[in-house]
Amino acid sequence: MSKTCLPFLALFVLSAATTATAGGLHGIQPGDLNRQGNACNDFFDYANGAWRQQNPIPDYMDRWSRRWQAGELNKERVRDILGELSARQDWAKGSAGQLAGDFYAACMDESRVNALGAKPVRPWLDEIGALKDRAGVQREIGKLHDAGIAAPFALSAGEDLREPSKAIAHIYASGLGMPDRDYYLKPEPRFVEARAKYLAHVAKMFELAGTPAEQAQRDAQTVFDFEKRLAEASLDNVQLRDPKLQDNPTPFAGLAKLAPGFDWGRYFDAAQLPRDAVNVTQPKFLRQFEKELATAPVAQWKAYLQWHVLNAAADSLSQPFVEENFAFNGKFLTGATEMKPRWKRCAELTDAQLGEALGQKYVEKYFPPQAKARMQEMVKNILAAMDDTIRELDWMDAATKQKALEKRSTFVAKLGYPDKFKDYQGVAVSRESAWDNLVATSRWNVADNRGQVGKPTDRSRWGMTPPTSNAYYNPLQNEIVFPAGILQPPAFDVNATDAVNYGAIGVIIGHEISHGFDDQGAQFDAQGRLANWWTPADGKQFAAKGQCVVDQFEGYFIEPGVHHNGKLVLGESIGDLAGAKIAYRAYLKSREGKGPEPTLDGFTPEQQFFIAWGQFRGDETRLETQRTMIQGDPHPIAKYRVNGPLSNLPAFQQAFQCKVGDAMVRAEEQRCEVW
Template identity: 40%
Template sequence: MNQSLKLLTLSAAIALGLSACKKEEAVVAEPAKLSIDLAKLPPLPAFAVADLDTSVSACTDLNQFVNGKWLAANPVPGDRTSWGSFEMLAERSLATQRQIVEAAAGMKDAKGTHKLIGDLWATGMDEAAIEAAGIKPIQPFLDEIAALKAPADLPAYLRKTAAEGRMSLFGLGGESDFKDSSQVIAYAAPGGLGLPDKTYYSGDAHKAEREAYQAHIAATLKLAGATDADAAKQAAAILAIETALAKVSYSNEELSRDVSKYYNPVSIDAANKITPAFEWGAYFDANGIKRPAQFSLSNPTFFKTLDGMFASVPMADWQAYLRFHTIDGLAPYLSKAFADQNFAFYGKTLRGQQEQKERWKRVLDTVNDSAGEALGQLYVEVAFPAESKAQMEKLVGNLSAALKTRLEKLEWMTPETRAKALEKWASFTPKIGYPDKWRDWAGLSTGRDSYVGNILAAAKFNHAYEMAKIGKPKDRKDWGMTPQTVNAYYNPLMNEIVFPAAILQPPFFDAKADPALNYGGIGAVIGHEMLHGYDDQGSRFDAKGSFANWWQPSDAEGFKAKTNQLVAQFDGYEALPGKKVNGNLTLGENIADLGGLTVALDALRIELADKKVAEIEGYTQEQRFFMNWATVWRRNFTEKELAVRLVTDPHAPAKFRANGTPSNMDAFAAAFQCKAGDPMVRSGAQKIAIW
């Protein structure tokens, strides 16, 4: 999980592109033999009145009022780049997972899920063996690169490495067809860049990061045996290749605000005309995909440019590029020198992380990357009470009813568009806790001999698994997150809202809490994910998840005018000296926050209509509702991490999420008796209401 509630986009789906297998008899996990010692888990980040900074009025700064004391007392730990409610729950999830994997690794004659998880954990924690191996686990890959002789060798190399789950230069994945969401097609999307965004490759704003990246490339190549002179020369060539690719890549902002850029259906013949040196039929053959009638080739200009670079860039430069990215991509799993160099740039220099995570946390990250759903199956057996799912189903129902009422009464929408909006509302599919059907891991062979070997085996297996989906009907039981992930998402192609088990804890959800806390926490999250179906990109998909325009022109124009107001609001927030939030990049999340919190408050009021809840510790239900909303968004960042997120993250920095939406709501001003002119009270043309 990165920063918060996210819209599941095609970029995420394509990035998953790793895996699967010949069909064998399903392996059913053994009966649960694991248990968790709750005393060993970190504390929950629940809302507490004692945390309030009463020297600041909620009408001046809700975030400071609720979180100021906590933020001052809880700086970012050295092994992280941000710290807040999400991260605290992530630490709790990791501590739970650690107990699970340690128990699995210690089982004698373990089979199925327990063996898979135990093997990944045990080999990852065997530092002596990893250190002794050095670069040897990936030497065959480097030899393969050294054997490349001519431009024609590059497409063959890309075919082979993709089939092994080791993609470079571009990604390949399976996802629903935009025009027919019931069917899965192949999506090819640009990649190949080592810096966070195309904007890092030009201009003065990120010159320091470019120089540091070039130095990191050289240092990595020297660790693999290059001389100082050769490493410096190769680093310059690699940066030149990436700069050329960046010029024809989309920025994070472009992709976030125009999801159609992922979708460019072409036939194989049409694609081959764009890339005459790269034969797409052979590429699909190598990846085990029956040659499709069409697939999506996102950003044809990128692929045309790349195709021309096969011949125009010297082979020695391509070899340097492929060698570096092979080493760099696997560096965290190699000996200490490689892992440390990788962290020194990506963690410390780029994001301000002062120290690496403890090894056990890094290995758990790898277990989750390689076999996250397998670990999730064990996680829910010991960490997710059945009653939590039942109560969540009730909350989702209440939020859904509140949203329907709001849609029915929306004054600015014409009846024709409203009917389509309600049709979409009726088809929302909620998923809570964990999948109804677990993945079958039969065919993935792991052992206790090699950490990198296990990771590579999982990568190949997962890639085949994803490729096997292409050309088939969409499996609507699939999940895009694991149960142990502290997050939630909306998938427009399936019109579903998904809430993994690990987020269903305080401050989001507590079966014993008063209604206000649950509605201001997970209720707002539920509303947020539902409203993604109506944000500026989600609203481009219909009730079936297909990319279709269901808006009357006048409604579309009115919606655009309202969302432009929200862009302007967030453009005005200064996150760092001289650096403001990008209101366009963050628009979708801000629309979802504004609508989601509004609908959650509606649902709370319905819940309280037939019951009286007295003030708790001096605060009303509506005050506690808004205070828990702010608690969810308490978060400190390193300065470098925040700078990266301002360019790459479609979520606004946490404090602006805590304040931005409530400042538009009359109910917030009424709850805290704020007056016109108070900083947290937007009025007149500045006050924004959409859904």
């Protein structure tokens, strides 16, 4: 039900007519351009302003662009696959078809779900309500963890930060119902409003589950106060970007020193985990957990744990629960005014729980071999461009360059789908209960994850499912990963020119490669170890170049008084800046011996490259979502992901003949260049 991982995985987080070349390949989307705009003043508006004006954000979405439109179209493909699978009931039990088909069918049986009301979670709530002592609280925490309900802490397998060839258990801070700690603590009006909305939301959910109104309000206050104490002991979003702060290897016996009141032996044995050393990502949080065990009355624990069951179950229960959950997490936090259709929510949930069963069917239909071959060629060229960039740096000495090139040489690219799909052996899914299916698949996924602890790292495993429209970099395995779901137009199109593909998916590839050398990735060496490979002088130079990016993004406001946190978005912004630079370099190199591509719709190939990036990243975003992103998302708002990096690039300025003084031309003394 929840997926916890180290926050070092750098994620790339999800028609008009085109003109074809003589060879049949198309260029940019000329109809998307705001012809009244000025490329040198606001390139984001120029590249996609007409499309955004003609395509308002759907009520059920928090942002919209061709990229997000394609992601939703991708879900229609998933729905069609699931519709075919669920139409049959003669699949072999345990097969990919039976699991995905029956899971989706049960989710889609809305009348049955509504008839059940809160009954599916009633046994869970009653069991928690019957707790008598702290020993019972501890056993209940273990049971909830088995089902993927990570409160108040979480445990997950992952690479050892110091020796990533082996998997260990990581213990994380968890158990908050709002997005992060600052929602509980900061005094700004938007956080004060969020706290009031959250209290009302928690109380309403308790009422829907059968708690009398006055008691529901008291329980909601208990939950908030409990979570606030946990929040006060948690790292903030900027601190969470520093892997050194979360590198706290602890022998198993050391857990008893941090939280002596918790029976770690029983917990590990029940979870079938070896009593090996673990990494405690936030020792202060674990000490606060110990304090709550010792001092919080059992009644408070019961309210807190019941809330987290309800919070996890909400979207699998009857319509009143779904609507109340959407009112807070959808309307208030994102600004969406309408829920997604049920089929879309069920498709998303099936992918989340059984993604590799579903993924087998997806790649058969939507990821042809020629797409993978072309992607492999682009990745090869962009990696080579990164090598050339490192070699030519004038601020890095020979010793550090050698280490950087060594790290680059060990990069692994995963494209499309895993070589070996999970078999989900032993998981039981039926058409009887959507909630029971969610619990069953969550338990299987938790057990599958725990089974990695104490073993050599399995480098064949993926952190995203094949239909996912996203990508990521994992510094501990030094790998870049592109699921089949993102390798679709407008990110990647086998029928598009190289200029368009390098400008869209090429920049994404460059972005993910660059994460290996951003402020986080640069702390990991060629073997994925958290280890310093920088000379002191080069480390200072690198930090200074990063500070330029921090300062640039601190100046980008979404509304008066609310601006980006430059330190929070530093890694993603370095990724965008370097990604655009090296993808452009790789594009030019790819044309050597072939000659330039033609001018289309009046745009040179160089202009098409940058327009493709502006059109891919052209998200119109609701203000409520922007506020949430500014607070906790390491990705900047889309407008600044376009204008920010490009305003630093001489190649962009040359392509559009922008002049000093134009908004898209940063003054030379302010220009940022990291890689």
